[in-house]
Amino acid sequence: MRNRRAITALFAALTASLAAADVIHLKTGRTMEAPKVVEEPNGDVSFRVAGGGTITVKRELIEWVELSDRNAATEEFQRRKKPGTPEALCDAARWAAFHGMKSEARGAWEAAVAKDPACAEAHEALGHRRHDGRWMTEDEFQAATGHVKRDGKWIPREDSEKLDKGWEYVDGKLLSPDDAKRAKGLVPHDGKWITKKELEEIEAKAAALEREEKEAEAKRRDPKDDAAILARYGSGWRLCVGKRYRLVTNVDAPPEEFDRKLVDMIDGFWPYYCETFDVHPVQKTLHNIVVYSSQDEYAKQSFAPAGSYGVYLHGEPFRPAVLWYMEKLRGSSFTTRHECGHQFMAHYLRGDGEMWVGEGMATTFECVGDVPFQDHLYRWEVIRKNVLDPGGFRFDELITGKKTDRGYVYCLGAATHLFFLKGRDGAYRKAYQEYLKSGDTKSPAALAKAVGKDLAALQSEFDAWVKEMDGKRDPRIKRPDK
Numbered sequence: 001m002r003n004r005r006a007i008t009a010l011f012a013a014l015t016a017s018l019a020a021a022d023v024i025h026l027k028t029g030r031t032m033e034a035p036k037v038v039e040e041p042n043g044d045v046s047f048r049v050a051g052g053g054t055i056t057v058k059r060e061l062i063e064w065v066e067l068s069d070r071n072a073a074t075e076e077f078q079r080r081k082k083p084g085t086p087e088a089l090c091d092a093a094r095w096a097a098f099h100g101m102k103s104e105a106r107g108a109w110e111a112a113v114a115k116d117p118a119c120a121e122a123h124e125a126l127g128h129r130r131h132d133g134r135w136m137t138e139d140e141f142q143a144a145t146g147h148v149k150r151d152g153k154w155i156p157r158e159d160s161e162k163l164d165k166g167w168e169y170v171d172g173k174l175l176s177p178d179d180a181k182r183a184k185g186l187v188p189h190d191g192k193w194i195t196k197k198e199l200e201e202i203e204a205k206a207a208a209l210e211r212e213e214k215e216a217e218a219k220r221r222d223p224k225d226d227a228a229i230l231a232r233y234g235s236g237w238r239l240c241v242g243k244r245y246r247l248v249t250n251v252d253a254p255p256e257e258f259d260r261k262l263v264d265m266i267d268g269f270w271p272y273y274c275e276t277f278d279v280h281p282v283q284k285t286l287h288n289i290v291v292y293s294s295q296d297e298y299a300k301q302s303f304a305p306a307g308s309y310g311v312y313l314h315g316e317p318f319r320p321a322v323l324w325y326m327e328k329l330r331g332s333s334f335t336t337r338h339e340c341g342h343q344f345m346a347h348y349l350r351g352d353g354e355m356w357v358g359e360g361m362a363t364t365f366e367c368v369g370d371v372p373f374q375d376h377l378y379r380w381e382v383i384r385k386n387v388l389d390p391g392g393f394r395f396d397e398l399i400t401g402k403k404t405d406r407g408y409v410y411c412l413g414a415a416t417h418l419f420f421l422k423g424r425d426g427a428y429r430k431a432y433q434e435y436l437k438s439g440d441t442k443s444p445a446a447l448a449k450a451v452g453k454d455l456a457a458l459q460s461e462f463d464a465w466v467k468e469m470d471g472k473r474d475p476r477i478k479r480p481d482k
Helices: 002-013 070-081 086-098 102-115 120-125 138-144 157-164 177-183 196-220 223-233 259-277 295-299 328-348 355-364 377-388 395-400 406-426 429-438 444-451 455-470
Strands: 022-026 031-034 045-048 054-057 062-066 129-131 134-136 147-150 153-156 168-170 173-175 186-189 192-195 238-241 245-249 287-292 310-312 321-324
Touching: 062 086, 070 086, 070 102, 086 102, 086 120, 102 120, 129 138, 134 138, 138 147, 138 153, 147 157, 153 157, 157 173, 168 177, 173 177, 177 186, 186 196, 192 196, 223 238, 223 245, 238 259, 245 259, 259 287, 259 328, 259 429, 287 295, 287 328, 295 321, 310 328, 321 328, 328 355, 355 406, 377 406, 377 455, 395 406, 395 444, 395 455, 406 429, 406 455, 429 444, 444 455
Parallel strands: 245 287, 287 321
Antiparallel strands: 022 031, 022 062, 045 054, 129 134, 147 153, 168 173, 186 192, 238 245, 310 321
16 A cells, blocks of 8 residues: 555656656556656665655566666666676676666676576576576477477477367367367267257258158058059059058068068168258158069060169159069069169159169169178179279260160269269268259269369279279179179
């Protein structure tokens, strides 16, 4: 309280400022001007005020004193420094620092260290630190104590290694990637981190879609359709209805061993169709699957191309996927997923029937969940022949239809889809899904533009991916003789 009153009285006494005045900078942040300060041996500062009288300011209240006469200040600094002893240099440095002469003070401290490397006062004034018995600069000290410099700051080496692994500082705390995102208010969803507001919007949208789907499911099956279908196919045919699909068949096999298992299998495969294209449609009506009991019976139908295993009939009533019973359930399930893939694309994605897109994509569905694509002997042999033995596959020939061989279109179309959807850890997946839904699938340039990379570079990446996949083949599966 005494010091505060003294300062208050001091400012009340100072009623005028002179143009050329010394300035006292107080530790409170205030300043006061005086015609001429007189420094006392104990560090206090005194000066006369207008009207007579002397004011003394205690040293402990003063941050530094700015002298108006710079020449006189320089002369005083040089006078104190002149003896050149470590003691004189330290005295000059202290005096210069007290009078705001920072560069002169630093020079004097450095000169004192040069004269006496053990001068603790000079080292401390220069910001040096003592470690392992010697004085070091701050950088030397940090490096010697296991720190590294990042973005202008010294941090522990272990923290730097964590930063290299994706850790980051949040509110001054070093956190793991996941904890950092949580600290920022993000939440995990579907393999990504999003804001809570985004999650609420997604959940609200999903809830609305679920309500719409339940309403659609309740109305999806129309008994009139069941009757019309059975009337069309006649005696010996039966129905098996699942959540999304209706099987129509005359297969001579127990319904519980074929009908129900096939319908449940393709019902369960529905989410894979959705995920492949990143579309989640509300299905208004059941999709139909027709399975004939034998290849001969299937081949008698007007729609059956020679040698085909199945077909999706766009123009027929109820737009069914049609195939014949083979290899019991297993063989039929491959073909069913292929033809139902056509159904899905035509209903919910694109109905232009683009050959390499439609057949290639349907082919990718054949083995999912049962046999890795590279272990499918026939399909992979076509890929081997065109990419590895000795090579020659080109995206532009596939897309433009220059090559019309069915093996080329089916197998290499499927491999192309797999590469863009799953290769390189899914780097192209999102862009490719949009391309499949609305892109120009007849233009090689459009494909390159969609995924943001030159076609030649994509071709090179694809060839390398095929070699990698070929190396993952099951060695027990033998390559057939040519």
